[in-house]
Amino acid sequence: MAVTAGAGDPSANYGGHSADGPTVSEIGEAATIAAIREAAPSEVNGDDAAVLDPAPPNSRDIATTDVLVDGEHFRLDWSTPYEVGVKAVSQNFADIQAMGGRPTAVLMSLSAPADLPVGIVSDIARGISATAAPWGVELVGGDVVTSRQLIVSVTAIGVLAGPDPALTVDAARPGHAVVASGVIGHSAAGLALLNYYGSREAVPDNPVLQDLVSRHCAPRLIVGRGSVGRAAGMSAMTDNSDGLIRDLTTVARRSEVIIDLDGAALTPDAQLYYAADATKFGELADPVTVDGQRPLYVSGWNSL
Amino acid sequence: MAVTAGAGDPSANYGGHSADGPTVSEIGEAATIAAIREAAPSEVNGDDAAVLDPAPPNSRDIATTDVLVDGEHFRLDWSTPYEVGVKAVSQNFADIQAMGGRPTAVLMSLSAPADLPVGIVSDIARGISATAAPWGVELVGGDVVTSRQLIVSVTAIGVLAGPDPALTVDAARPGHAVVASGVIGHSAAGLALLNYYGSREAVPDNPVLQDLVSRHCAPRLIVGRGSVGRAAGMSAMTDNSDGLIRDLTTVARRSEVIIDLDGAALTPDAQLYYAADATKFGELADPVTVDGQRPLYVSGWNSL
Numbered sequence: 001m002a003v004t005a006g007a008g009d010p011s012a013n014y015g016g017h018s019a020d021g022p023t024v025s026e027i028g029e030a031a032t033i034a035a036i037r038e039a040a041p042s043e044v045n046g047d048d049a050a051v052l053d054p055a056p057p058n059s060r061d062i063a064t065t066d067v068l069v070d071g072e073h074f075r076l077d078w079s080t081p082y083e084v085g086v087k088a089v090s091q092n093f094a095d096i097q098a099m100g101g102r103p104t105a106v107l108m109s110l111s112a113p114a115d116l117p118v119g120i121v122s123d124i125a126r127g128i129s130a131t132a133a134p135w136g137v138e139l140v141g142g143d144v145v146t147s148r149q150l151i152v153s154v155t156a157i158g159v160l161a162g163p164d165p166a167l168t169v170d171a172a173r174p175g176h177a178v179v180a181s182g183v184i185g186h187s188a189a190g191l192a193l194l195n196y197y198g199s200r201e202a203v204p205d206n207p208v209l210q211d212l213v214s215r216h217c218a219p220r221l222i223v224g225r226g227s228v229g230r231a232a233g234m235s236a237m238t239d240n241s242d243g244l245i246r247d248l249t250t251v252a253r254r255s256e257v258i259i260d261l262d263g264a265a266l267t268p269d270a271q272l273y274y275a276a277d278a279t280k281f282g283e284l285a286d287p288v289t290v291d292g293q294r295p296l297y298v299s300g301w302n303s304l
Numbered sequence: 305m306a307v308t309a310g311a312g313d314p315s316a317n318y319g320g321h322s323a324d325g326p327t328v329s330e331i332g333e334a335a336t337i338a339a340i341r342e343a344a345p346s347e348v349n350g351d352d353a354a355v356l357d358p359a360p361p362n363s364r365d366i367a368t369t370d371v372l373v374d375g376e377h378f379r380l381d382w383s384t385p386y387e388v389g390v391k392a393v394s395q396n397f398a399d400i401q402a403m404g405g406r407p408t409a410v411l412m413s414l415s416a417p418a419d420l421p422v423g424i425v426s427d428i429a430r431g432i433s434a435t436a437a438p439w440g441v442e443l444v445g446g447d448v449v450t451s452r453q454l455i456v457s458v459t460a461i462g463v464l465a466g467p468d469p470a471l472t473v474d475a476a477r478p479g480h481a482v483v484a485s486g487v488i489g490h491s492a493a494g495l496a497l498l499n500y501y502g503s504r505e506a507v508p509d510n511p512v513l514q515d516l517v518s519r520h521c522a523p524r525l526i527v528g529r530g531s532v533g534r535a536a537g538m539s540a541m542t543d544n545s546d547g548l549i550r551d552l553t554t555v556a557r558r559s560e561v562i563i564d565l566d567g568a569a570l571t572p573d574a575q576l577y578y579a580a581d582a583t584k585f586g587e588l589a590d591p592v593t594v595d596g597q598r599p600l601y602v603s604g605w606n607s608l
Binding site for chain 2: 057061072073098099140166169
């Protein structure tokens with residue numbers, strides 16, 4: 001892919017995506033919003049603010065927000081715009097799950113350069129809509145503004161059912177066990193592959209490597225994990241988006257406990273060894289070792 | 305004030321505000337978030353996501369989001385960072401009010417250039433916190449990322465009490481009256497003054513002119529207006545942030561009604577005439593006239 005630098009933008013031709021269509025400035029704000037609403041339809045979007053369905057009795061709202069900046073949190077020559085939408089939702093919903101809740105609504109604020117093709121905006125919205133759909137969640141509102149850099153800011157609202165406490169990072173207690181749900185290290189391996197090969201296209205067309213890259217560009221969550229963990233008696237939970245050791249360190253510090261990780265349980269799986277061989281990244285091929293200075297214990301649950 | 309251009313940023317020295325303190329990149333993300341939490345304290349901020357107080361029975365959530373971009377929606381040589389925080393909250397809360405609801409929580413996503421002084425971030429957070437406080441609302445969450453332009457993205461969550469419908473822009477009916485709450489045109493006059501004098505400092509130190517400028521840089525809302533309007537039997541409401549004619553045109557189109565505005569009721573007040581004289585802006589001095597092609601009727605309520 002030919003990348004033409006322009007105006008100092010980290011991905012000035014937006015990775016070549018939808019580059020032939022009209023731009024945001026050509027069709028204007030109203031038509032851009034119309035394109036988003038067509039790509040991510042919702043009955044409640046379209047007034048001054050969105051009115052959500054009534055919450056179940058005795059429930060509490062949960063809210064979280066995350067920003068993805070072009071060139072910092074994604075690269076349009078590595079990820080498709082659709083995948084950026086997937087990632088934005090997964091990242092926010094993981095935070096809702098990590099409280100023991102389930103998401104109920106998502107909003108997007110899009111800061112877009114004037115020359116951004118509208119097709120990219122529609123694809124981001126489609127990724128958001130498709131990722132939220134398994135939860136019965138819609139893109140209920142947003143804002144579109146002009147800026148010098150593409151920035152996708154997503155807010156998720158969720159609900160915590162019943163009077164039991166939320167799952168918090170400060171609620172791990174001595175004697176609790178750490179439970180990890182989902183695979184560990186696959187997103188990091190995908191990023192390592194992209195860095196090693198330099199572009200998405202250069203990653204060999206091999207199902208294992210392509211899957212790892214996809215885990216990085218478009219992380220997907222298992223529906224229901226947060227609420228199931230809470231119903232099963234978990235007290236603390238965190239997502240694993242910053243990396244296992246960093247996220248568990250937050251839990252350990254905030255809970256004032258030490259966490260002892262089972263090195264055997266963290267042995268990299270076959271896919272990680274395969275990626276390590278492919279890239280000759282020696283450090284990926286070694287089993288993950290626990291820092292002897294800070295062994296840890298916690299009742300957590302890895303939600304991303 | 306000496307403004308030094310740099311890196312193509314619309315306000316590269318950030319209007320000279322807090323320019324002596326450490327920058328966001330010098331203290332890092334964690335310390336920047338700590339500075340925000342100190343400036344805008346909230347018990348529920350600090351986990352993966354914020355858990356809000358239980359909503360009243362039979363209530364529904366309302367959600368809205370708005371983005372303010374440096375150089376587009378504010379200028380730090382015109383507004384203080386505190387005022388930017390005020391404006392971000394007022395803009396979002398006006399949308400909550402315009403549905404007939406009251407705000408319950410606010411989240412901020414801050415995209416900040418690495419060289420942004422942390423003092424500016426704290427001042428924005430203070431403006432948010434102080435503006436939300438009269439509603440009993442706190443800054444419950446957020447995100448801080450590095451970008452090439454200062455962008456403040458705020459999401460407000462609110463509650464709509466009871467089973468009655470929300471106030472929507474499509475619910476104006478023939479025979480309804482338009483009610484405007486608050487003054488009209490003061491923010492636009494403040495913007496005209498800033499454009500005319502070229503800088504905040506150059507606006508004469510006169511209480512009328514200073515008040516108009518303040519109405520533009522830091523618009524404030526009357527607490528309770530949305531819920532009072534809904535309780536009083538209003539059916540449609542809109543904020544007036546885009547300008548009276550534009551916002552009422554949205555109501556007229558979406559409700560499929562025509563709105564007949566009373567020209568006498570829209571006669572500019574003494575402050576507007578004063579500003580018009582001061583700047584010799586002839587068009588501000590003329591009474592606002594209604595476009596004869598599109599007379600209008602509606603039961604609305606101007607909330608900003």
